[in-house]
Amino acid sequence: MKFDDKIPIYYQIKNYIYRQIIIGELAPGDKLPAVRQLAVDLTVNVNTVQRALGELISEKIIEPQRGKGNFVTEDKQTIEKLKKLLITDQLKELYENLHKLNVTDQEILNYLQDYINERKQVQS
Amino acid sequence: MKFDDKIPIYYQIKNYIYRQIIIGELAPGDKLPAVRQLAVDLTVNVNTVQRALGELISEKIIEPQRGKGNFVTEDKQTIEKLKKLLITDQLKELYENLHKLNVTDQEILNYLQDYINERKQVQS
DNA sequence: TATAGTGTAATAGTAAAATATAACACTAGG
């Protein structure tokens, strides 16, 4: 996995696991890979993985079971809320950053539409 | 100014100056505040300001004149390009992050429309 | 009961960002 060197690795790992859960790659009740395995997979230190997991545990997104592993929460509502939160955070960031550049609401929508259209052009 | 502790301060300062230039708060040819003044205004160390300015200089966004100050480039095309780049970067980030959550193109547009509509509701 | 697999935590060391402080180089104006 490639990391953005402007953002703490543990934070990027946290978001990576968020995504795995939201897209169902990790379903409710699923066991996460062992911390040492995650460390190897992501080529980072165990403590860095643990720091990310620690926050996910605090947020009740995963539940640790000593000697067994870490498990995705069974509470689907928590996951659904998380998904909405992440999406809203993204929209908020786009919106605020473009407004700081004096881009209007309508322009934001137009720019996004253009961007999506252009991506389709390139693909085909 | 409030800084995001997940992102280097010098990098946030760089983007702050980008914005000042793009919205015309700093016009082409304008002199920037003195580095020491910027440091005071942003409650940050001179070296941190200098690191941000150093990158802007490398990018030809500002031009330093020893003993006089730092000046915004006169080249309006450079500024226009910068604006487009920043906007595209923002769109790209939104697009990619939402796609990682399995959100489709159409959903992205709808979510953004909803988000903007809701903001208008709240304001009124 | 021994062992392998798991989470958890502590220690020590490294690297990068940021700070405090000082010094140097240039410009403009009295």
Added chain:
DNA sequence: CCTAGTGTTATATTTTACTATTACACTATA
């Protein structure tokens, strides 16, 4: 020529993220 204002650079220190390594605690199972 002197001084104030400016950019530029260097040194030492602190803080935080990350790493390497080790150890401990718990679970399941042969």
